Amino acid sequence: MNFYSVEKWIDWVDQLSLNDYVVIDNFLSPELYQAVRGFLLQKLEVDEFKRAGLGSAFNNQKDTSIRGDFTYWLDKDRDTLLTPAFDLIEEIKFALNRYCFLSLTGYEFHLACYPAGTFYKRHVDQFQDRSNRMISVIIYLNEGWKQGDGGELKIYKEDEELLIDPIAGRCVMFKSADVPHEVMKTNVGRYSLTGWMLYQPSGVGYILG
Ligand SMILES: O=C(O)CCC(=O)C(=O)O
């Protein structure tokens, strides 16, 4: 464990097991936060984001009435500026396997940008024809986010709805199959590092766009 102690991981994994989700603030160190956000802004500037799709590679549609985000799929070998972020993702995988008794074998991550006025309607992250997404992981990169900016993550539990503010450095993890959620309409550009811990690596996430 290079980033966080065993005690911290056990606490977070317990919350994830018990509540189906966990929120961890200041998950990225200031250096790592700057590296990831700087990388995202650079990719946005050179226009390397693509409109996100719906469904799996076999059933892919793009419909802005359901989701309006743009994504940049990450590749560990190509995007070496993000090696420390991949080290942290490896630690997440290790901790979930060890303390959550999962058998995660891989992951897929993208950078996401929701332009002002966009949202992602209620959904679950497991696809009907590709059910290997086990845990969803989202790390927000929104400096100076304030009430009124919108873009909250809404999580649906049995009889309650939780609104999670997408503030800088905050990490949310939840069980991909069990937690319906949505991204409320954002009034400002909304950025995140988003990914899924997989039961079997698919390596096809980027095809989804
Ligand atoms: O950015 C978020 O808060 C959630 C994104 C999401 O639900 C997804 O990409 O599947």
Ligand SMILES: [Fe+2]
């Ligand atoms: Fe989602």
